[in-house]
Amino acid sequence: GADIIVESSMPVGAGLGTSAAVTVATIAAYAKALGYDLKREEIAKLAWETEKKVQGIASPMDTSISTFGGVMYIRYSGSNVHMERVKIGSEIPLVIGYVEREAKTKDLVQRVYNLKQKYPHIVEAIIKTIGSIVEEARKALYEGDLVRAGELMNINHGLLDALGVSTKKLNELVYAARAMGALGSKLSGAGGGGSMIALVLRERVQDVSSAIRILGGKVIDTAIGGKGLVYESVERS
Numbered sequence: 001g002a003d004i005i006v007e008s009s010m011p012v013g014a015g016l017g018t019s020a021a022v023t024v025a026t027i028a029a030y031a032k033a034l035g036y037d038l039k040r041e042e043i044a045k046l047a048w049e050t051e052k053k054v055q056g057i058a059s060p061m062d063t064s065i066s067t068f069g070g071v072m073y074i075r076y077s078g079s080n081v082h083m084e085r086v087k088i089g090s091e092i093p094l095v096i097g098y099v100e101r102e103a104k105t106k107d108l109v110q111r112v113y114n115l116k117q118k119y120p121h122i123v124e125a126i127i128k129t130i131g132s133i134v135e136e137a138r139k140a141l142y143e144g145d146l147v148r149a150g151e152l153m154n155i156n157h158g159l160l161d162a163l164g165v166s167t168k169k170l171n172e173l174v175y176a177a178r179a180m181g182a183l184g185s186k187l188s189g190a191g192g193g194g195s196m197i198a199l200v201l202r203e204r205v206q207d208v209s210s211a212i213r214i215l216g217g218k219v220i221d222t223a224i225g226g227k228g229l230v231y232e233s234v235e236r237s
Contacts, residue, residue: 002030003010010025010220013101013191019054020062028229038136040067045081057108065077069228073138088141088224091150095182095205096220097173097212106163119174126159148185150199157186165191169216176211180204195220 004026010018024047031038038046043090044067051058060081061074071086103111116123132157151205157174160166164176166187173196177185183202188195196217200208209219 002033004029008127011098013096013104013148013194014098014220015094015101015187015191015194016220017062017189020047020051021066023050023076024063024066025230028231032231037226043067043229054148055109065228069226069230071141071155071224072147086138086141088144092141092146092224093205094222094224095177095200095208095212096188096195096222097177097198097217098172098195098220099167099193099217100166101193102169105192108190108192112163112165118213123163126162130156130159146183146199150182152185152211153184153199154178155196158189160187167191167193169193170196172189172215173217174198174211174217177208180211 006022007045008014008018008116012018026041027046027050031043044064047063047067048058048060051063059074060076062174064074064081064083068083070095071088071092073084073086075082082232100181112123133152136148137152137156140146140152157166161171171193174185174187175199177196177200182198182200184200188197188202198208212219
C-alpha cells in the first residue's frame, strides 16, 4: 500500500480538472515507485481509462492537459486521441468564479444521456454544434481574436445550459461577468455548479472579479500554460 497526500489550491469538484490531475499524478508516482518508465502518452491514456471507469464516460482533455501542460487542441474518436499544441496569438486573460457544486459529474452525464434518449436528433445537433464552436474557437485563438473567442464562449454556454448542466447560481456569475465587460463567459467542466470562466481584458479584471464576489462566488487566480506532470523527490522526516 501507499500513503498519498493531495495538496490543491482548487476546491474539490470545481470543474477545473482536479480529479484528472490527481489521477495523472497518482499513476505517475506509482509507476515511478515500482520502477516503470512510462511515457507521458501512456500515463495520459491510463488516466483517461481510469476516469472513464469511475465516471462512466470521460473526455481525454483533462488528463491530457494535466500530463502535457500548456494549451492544447484535443479531439478523439473511440480510443484514438489527436493532440496538438496551440500557439496563442495573444495573452489569454481569464477570471474564474466558483460556487458550490449541486450535482456530481456522473449524475450530469446521466442527465444528458437521458435527454439524448428522449430527444436524440435535437441533442445530437446541439453536441455537433458545440464541436463546431470548438473548431471556430481554435481558429480565433490562433489568430489572437479574443472578441470572437468570447462570442463563441457565450454561444457555447447557452447550448450547455440547454442540455441542463448549468445552474441558476452559475448562470448568475456567467451573466454578471458579461455585464461587467467580459468578452465571453461560460461554465467549466461538467457543470452542476462548480466553476465558470470569463475571458476578460486586463482593464476589466477587477470589475468582473468584484461582480463574482458580490454574488457569493469565489474568485480563483490562475494562469494559462502550466508545465503539466512534474516529478519531484520529497524527503520524509
